[in-house]
Amino acid sequence: xPTSIVNGARLYYEEHGAGPETILFAHGLLWSGRMFDxxxxxxxxxxxxxxFDFRGQGxxxxxxxxxxxxxxxxxxxxxxxxxxxxxxxxxxxxxGGFVGLRLGCV
Numbered sequence: 711x712p713t714s715i716v717n718g719a720r721l722y723y724e725e726h727g728a729g730p731e732t733i734l735f736a737h738g739l740l741w742s743g744r745m746f747d748x749x750x751x752x753x754x755x756x757x758x759x760x761x762f763d764f765r766g767q768g769x770x771x772x773x774x775x776x777x778x779x780x781x782x783x784x785x786x787x788x789x790x791x792x793x794x795x796x797x798x799x800x801x802x803x804x805x806g807g808f809v810g811l812r813l814g815c816v
Contacts, residue, residue, distance in 0.1 A: 712815065720771040728758055734761075736807070786809050
C-alpha cells in the first residue's frame with residue numbers, strides 16, 4: 711500500500727502509467743481516489759496518473775486535528791512535491807476541484 715507522510719499525515723496514493731506528463735486526480739468529500747478508476751484506465755497509456763485519498767478519507771490516516779480546506783490544499787501541494795509530479799495537470803471533483811482552485815493561487 712503506497713503511502714507518503716506529508717504535513718504529519720499518512721496519505722494513501724496510487725500511480726498508474728508512465729507518460730511524459732502527470733495528471734493528479736482529487737476526489738470529492740468522503741470519497742476516495744477510486745472514484746477515478748475509469749479515467750485512469752482510459753489515460754494511463756499516455757499519462758502518469760496519480761490518485762490519492764485526502765486525510766481522514768479513503769485509506770489515508772484520520773488525523774487527530776481533523777482537516778480544513780487550507781490543510782487539504784497544503785497536503786496536496788506537499789504530495790505533488792514529494793512525488794516529483796510538478797508541473798502536473800489537475801482533475802478534481804467537488805471538494806477536490808476546490809483544492810485545485812486553491813492550488814492555482816499558491
